[in-house]
């Protein structure tokens with residue numbers, strides 16, 4: 617019987633029939649794959665704890681038929697604390713969504729997997745501010761998928777901007793010098809240096825990031841605008857996160873929709 621074992625994180629699911637789900641799993645060995653989980657919504661199902669977003673586990677998958685089917689799962693980590701805090705849940709949902717869409721199908725991307733795994737771990741058990749962690753995740757995510765914004769040289773003329781008095785951050789490309797662009801939001805040297813340092817960290821050191829409120833807001837605004845402008849996906853999830861940052865409250869239903 618053709619069976620494969622793969623370690624991965626459940627990034628999303630679709631309910632179908634009375635008690636089944638189709639899961640998307642971002643695996644270390646095979647990138648993103650889809651598999652049916654029969655009966656997993658029944659309370660007595662052995663898969664009931666495995667077929668949830670954020671779950672990291674070792675999945676045994678039967679690949680013999682048209683659609684791959686999950687036989688069993690050894691849950692290694694459910695990142696449960698993420699579900700207990702609304703802000704963490706919103707941030708974690710955006711991380712899942714972005715990685716889901718960026719993960720190649722049936723092709724590994726170990727750097728992206730490691731980034732997601734460490735980000736969810738720190739979001740669950742770390743001591744850092746979840747928004748600092750998200751800023752760090754986002755700049756590293758953009759780098760890993762090949763969309764790193766310009767941070768050190770002007771995105772338009774290519775000149776080193778590190779000693780410039782006035783620098784702006786354009787959602788199209790990143791930093792721009794005052795000679796190239798004279799409108800838009802000015803970004804501080806501290807915020808730019810912060811992003812440079814976040815890119816140099818190892819994934820395992822991501823929770824060392826500590827930002828002041830002003831710098832955190834600058835980086836958050838710059839990177840979310842850039843991400844929305846650069847990628848064709850994740851916009852809705854990002855909008856929900858932005859509205860939680862500005863309003864400080866939202867309904868859980870919205871995030872469920874974005875994640876489903």
Ligand SMILES: [Zn+2]
Nearest residue numbers: 770773793796
């Ligand atoms: Zn320039």
